[in-house]
Amino acid sequence: MLTTDPWEQDHLHEECGVIGVYGAEGAAALTALGLHALQHRGQEAAGITTFDGSDFHTHRAMGHVAGNFDSDEVIRQLKGKIAIGHNRYATTGETALRNVQPLYAELSSGGFAIAHNGNISNAVKLRRELVRRGSIFQSTSDTEVIIHLVATSTYRTLLDRFIDALKQVEGAYSLLCLTGEGMIACRDPLGVRPLVLGRLGDSYILASETVALDVVGATFLRAVEPGELIVITARGLRSLRPFGIVRPRPCIFEHVYFSRPDSVVDGSSVYQVRKRIGAELAREAPADVDMIVPVPDSGVPAAIGYAQESGLPFELGIIRSHYVGRTFIQPGDQIRNLGVKLKHNANRAMIDGKRIVLIDDSIVRGTTSLKIVQMMRDAGAAEVHMRIASPPTRHSCYYGVDTPARSKLLAANMDVERMREYIKVDSLAFVSTDGLYRAVGEEIRLDDAPQYCDACFTGDYPTRLTDQEDLEVPDQLSMLSERMI
Incomplete structure (x- = not known):
């Protein structure tokens, strides 16, 4: 296959965009609209996971949002008032449906879906340790490392296990998670990758860029702060600061190229x-x-x-x-x-x-x-x-x-x-x-x-690059190329 767009091949590429909708009728449709607005952040695949109060529903597909999420039949199957969505950009790693997000797992606490923008720079080391302890991975995505860290944490509540998992990872991340209780959003302590919060009536919208809020008609409230963790449930929105305070270092290339000009x-x-x-x-x-x-x-x-x-x-x-x-x-x-x-x-x-x-x-x-x-x-x-x-x-x-x-x-x-x-x-x-x-x-x-x-x-x-430093890891180079986020 010949790519007729060498301009795209010779640019830096953001690897994904994320959007979450909490408490809205037609959450899946709003999420799909938001993914359209974030299509520039990832053109290889897209996915949406919803929760209807009792069951999780997921549709993931290779290709653009258009053609995969424009069908009434697909949207009708994604039931519920809570949804998270993800656009993925292809890297030199494996192109496969198993790497398309949101990733979903059944934990001891119930269903857990996650969408991730960023890269875990110690994912290879963590993965090796998890596999040694018996974890079985279903993808080559570093995002799945977070799921296994949550699953194996000894803390009692899901929230504490999630925080425990994030304290073990290095690198950059903006995360949206869907659970039986509601939605969790988090931005890494340095704020390398972007995440914003908006309001649509009584519903909350979280997204990689403000342009996604514009497209769904939401009002921009504020940026999620570096190191901030937001929990949204039926009881409302809580903001937590579980990580130590450090000087933020957001990615300057968002201004140069990655973000849409209208964001x-x-x-x-x-x-x-x-x-x-x-x-x-x-x-x-x-x-x-x-x-x-x-x-x-x-x-x-x-x-x-x-x-x-x-x-x-x-x-x-x-x-x-x-x-x-x-x-x-x-x-x-x-x-x-x-x-x-x-x-x-x-x-x-x-x-x-x-x-x-x-x-x-x-x-x-x-x-x-x-x-x-x-x-x-x-x-x-x-x-x-x-x-x-x-x-x-x-x-x-x-x-x-x-x-x-x-x-x-x-x-x-x-x-x-x-x-x-x-x-x-x-x-x-x-x-x-x-x-x-x-x-x-x-x-x-x-x-x-x-x-x-x-x-x-x-x-x-701004952080350690453990996987780069640990060059004796046999599969280091292949794993680093799997930045499937």
Whole structure:
């Protein structure tokens, strides 16, 4: 199978989105709508689990939300006023229905379903210990480690067992759990992955992004705080702080690329932040050109900001088709190169003879940038410059983002000048780390106490990476690739 979208292959990818609905008629339908809004966070599979007061009901399927959850028959089978849903992005690990979430298990306390956004960075070590003690795993997902930790905990109540389980894990997580008593939501102490709380009439909605609240007509109440655990039952909503207080380090790349532009993250409009990143770029790396051209769609807000700050025209020099996915054509260089143009094509009338600056969100492997630059030159561009709305991506992410090995990251192996030569542009510049921090509302990055997780740029990981350090584990590499979240 040939993927005709190399742009998607050469971007960083969030691995999932989650949404939960408590106390609403048609909870499954609302959850499905929310998953539609979060489709950008995971396109490989989706699932919904509901509870009707006595039984749990689950439907999981490979592919997009549309086509799997648009059927009245499917929604009718998902009975109940409580539901959690999950979108999954494929990683290099196994693609199989058994890894699609929510995952469900029958515990001694009753049914337990869980949906997870993030990555447990000591999952390999924990899994080995659990298997040694007799646990039998049904998936290759690190999320299942949490289920087994809950099941084997010696604490009496399910809530205490859940807290006990989370105190044993490292890494990043935003979790939604469904039990016979109600719903549990939790965000890791560093707040790496996002989670927000909303209200719809007398019902509560929890989701990865505010855009999911907008789509279902819910009112945004607040972000779930880092380290906060929320329990919702018939008695109401309780907020607990079972973990020690630490300085939060939310993922800064949510602002750069992952979140939808119409979402609000950490109190800031993602769209406005991306425009401010573009303005920072214009101040830090101006260019003597005729026009600003965004790489669609992720480069558009930053390109608008760059154009407004520099006073240069903004033009759509690349046109994207939103109706092309994959094609079952045998790979070959000629067909592959033609397939590229199915998704993105140069707007030759705007490009021919012009000096342009391309604005993109990041450079990962560099293959996308190389193709885009060549496309612009083939369309007659007199000069092609490139500006990137994030610092160079030099390190892999271990907190729930699908990134290549560091050896495949262009910026980990080349300085900016060599990168410029590789992608064949006339000039290349990235926004500085401090410039990125200014755009998201911080004056500068504080090296002694950074306000965000920016490890993909700086290598400053906010937690231990036990599975990376414990290289003697025989199945280490295969397990690390299973970040099925």
